[in-house]
Amino acid sequence: MNDKLSTLAACIEFGKINKAAPYPPQMKGQDGADEITKQLLDEGVAPGDILSDALIKGMEKVGEKFSKNQIFVPQMLMSAKAMQFAMNHLKPFFATGEADRRGTFVVGTVEGDLHDIGKNIVAMMVEGNGYEVIDLGVDVKAEQFVAEIEKNPNCFIGLSALLTTTMANMEKIVSEIKGKYPEQNICIGGAPVTQDFCDKIGADSYNPDPQGVVKFLNSVAVAS
Amino acid sequence: MSVKKYQLTIDELAIDRKSIARLLGFETEQLEQPYLDMVEQELQLAKSYVRIEGGVVQSEQKLVVDVKQGIVAVNGVSFNVGRQVAGYLKKSEQAILFVCTAGKDISDRSKELMNKGDLVEGFIVDILGSVIVEAGMDAIHEQLKQEFQTTGLAVTNRYSPGYCSWDVAEQHKLFSLMPDNFCDITLTESSLMEPVKSVSGIIGIGEHVRFRKYACEECNSKNCIYRNKK
Numbered sequence: 001m002n003d004k005l006s007t008l009a010a011c012i013e014f015g016k017i018n019k020a021a022p023y024p025p026q027m028k029g030q031d032g033a034d035e036i037t038k039q040l041l042d043e044g045v046a047p048g049d050i051l052s053d054a055l056i057k058g059m060e061k062v063g064e065k066f067s068k069n070q071i072f073v074p075q076m077l078m079s080a081k082a083m084q085f086a087m088n089h090l091k092p093f094f095a096t097g098e099a100d101r102r103g104t105f106v107v108g109t110v111e112g113d114l115h116d117i118g119k120n121i122v123a124m125m126v127e128g129n130g131y132e133v134i135d136l137g138v139d140v141k142a143e144q145f146v147a148e149i150e151k152n153p154n155c156f157i158g159l160s161a162l163l164t165t166t167m168a169n170m171e172k173i174v175s176e177i178k179g180k181y182p183e184q185n186i187c188i189g190g191a192p193v194t195q196d197f198c199d200k201i202g203a204d205s206y207n208p209d210p211q212g213v214v215k216f217l218n219s220v221a222v223a224s
Numbered sequence: 225m226s227v228k229k230y231q232l233t234i235d236e237l238a239i240d241r242k243s244i245a246r247l248l249g250f251e252t253e254q255l256e257q258p259y260l261d262m263v264e265q266e267l268q269l270a271k272s273y274v275r276i277e278g279g280v281v282q283s284e285q286k287l288v289v290d291v292k293q294g295i296v297a298v299n300g301v302s303f304n305v306g307r308q309v310a311g312y313l314k315k316s317e318q319a320i321l322f323v324c325t326a327g328k329d330i331s332d333r334s335k336e337l338m339n340k341g342d343l344v345e346g347f348i349v350d351i352l353g354s355v356i357v358e359a360g361m362d363a364i365h366e367q368l369k370q371e372f373q374t375t376g377l378a379v380t381n382r383y384s385p386g387y388c389s390w391d392v393a394e395q396h397k398l399f400s401l402m403p404d405n406f407c408d409i410t411l412t413e414s415s416l417m418e419p420v421k422s423v424s425g426i427i428g429i430g431e432h433v434r435f436r437k438y439a440c441e442e443c444n445s446k447n448c449i450y451r452n453k454k
């Protein structure tokens with residue numbers, strides 16, 4: 001395998017953004033995700049291979065380490081940022097269809113709720129794992145999700161709520177979406193949300209952290 | 225009802241680095257580099273734009289507490305606080321209702337960083353907002369404690385709608401007992417306070433109440449911001 005691909009995977013894993021970034025210390029002064037992605041493209045490596053053989057590999061390592069409590073959310077975000085720098089070089093190829101994302105994730109904080117940090121973190125991690133993310137922001141109503149499904153019929157939906165009062169709106173949104181699109185995969189999360197609640201309202205997946213939702217998406221994205 | 229307002233700066237607060245580390249997700253409660261530098265830098269910057277505002281309303285009527293029903297009544301408005309909280313307020317003679325906010329600017333700063341792609345810094349600033357408002361309320365709580373001490377009264381811990389089986393929807397009742405736009409905080413229909421970095425609740429006062437230092441050991445809530453605080 002191309003050495004540079006494994007170096008790029010390591011940049012993602014350890015959150016080495018670009019040459020100028022001083023972190024992590026053991027990679028100081030070396031090229032980062034930004035430079036190496038560009039070099040690989042210049043060398044003629046296919047964008048799809050860069051994505052699957054380096055970027056996603058690196059993110060998978062991040063996921064594993066997070067699951068084992070070896071790293072925490074800030075380190076995960078550092079990797080997501082390195083990923084963003086790499087993805088900026090790949091974006092033109094997604095537009096032309098030369099490379100494909102794993103799927104589309106439409107995410108929002110539910111109607112009545114304005115908390116967005118948790119939702120943002122989830123959005124960044126899902127994006128970092130090779131999905132296109134459409135972030136509808138906060139205070140998002142059922143109609144907005146439905147409109148997005150009409151545009152992206154195979155998308156996955158992600159709902160976030162931080163208060164028990166707004167969890168009620170989550171229930172409403174799930175039932176409105178499922179009423180029209182029973183097959184649409186809906187993922188939910190946020191501090192007060194539980195698996196029991198997920199079962200009760202008929203959503204497809206509850207996860208306490210972004211890693212869980214990535215796993216879920218990968219399992220259904222492969223299946224479909 | 226007597227009303228009092230407080231204005232505080234970050235320099236007047238005890239900002240616990242361990243709480244920051246814990247909320248950032250470091251199970252070790254230890255801030256590693258580069259995160260430590262980022263925290264200190266953003267905290268320093270926050271000093272220039274964050275003004276913490278708090279306000280308390282003291283009830284005139286005697287606090288009515290029904291532990292069995294889990295109800296407390298403040299100036300004729302009854303709250304379903306649940307048995308646990310009612311028990312803690314049992315010996316209180318009067319109630320203090322409070323709000324405190326770290327303001328909107330800190331959330332705006334977090335969004336600005338996120339939008340720029342500075343994900344870690346944006347997350348850190350969001351968490352700083354949470355820790356600052358709690359530290360602000362700690363400081364106000366401490367001031368209240370000392371003020372009442374001079375008149376021979378003690379204060380309880382503070383209790384908030386949304387914790388310990390007290391429904392967050394009762395925020396509306398709480399706000400009905402406070403002046404409109406108190407400390408520039410508004411409540412949405414869904415019981416959310418704006419600015420987001422705000423807290424609210426009740427404190428009991430009385431001759432025979434006590435402040436429970438080891439409240440955390442007695443409580444089994446796993447996701448409380450006060451958890452493990454000394």
Ligand code: B12
Nearest residue numbers: 118160163164189190191354384386416417420423424447
């Ligand atoms: C910090 C904190 C605060 C801070 C700031 C809040 C904020 N969000 O900005 C302050 C101190 C201001 C605060 C205030 C209040 N809080 Co508070 N707070 C917390 C605390 C301790 C952490 C929240 C946090 O910032 N976490 C970090 C972020 C990154 O995590 P997150 O948003 O949960 O997102 C993660 C996961 O949930 C998940 N996720 C999120 N969305 C999604 C979506 C999908 C699809 C998936 C898969 C996953 C997922 O992934 C994210 C990343 O890991 C939680 C308890 C807890 N441990 O979670 C209570 C908590 C959220 N608060 C609670 C309450 C009640 C309040 C108050 C109403 C109390 C009061 N009366 O004052 C106020 C309300 C404030 C308001 N504006 O109205 C309750 C809410 C439940 C309820 N009863 O409704 C909680 C759950 C505590 C509890 N009682 O158990 N709070």
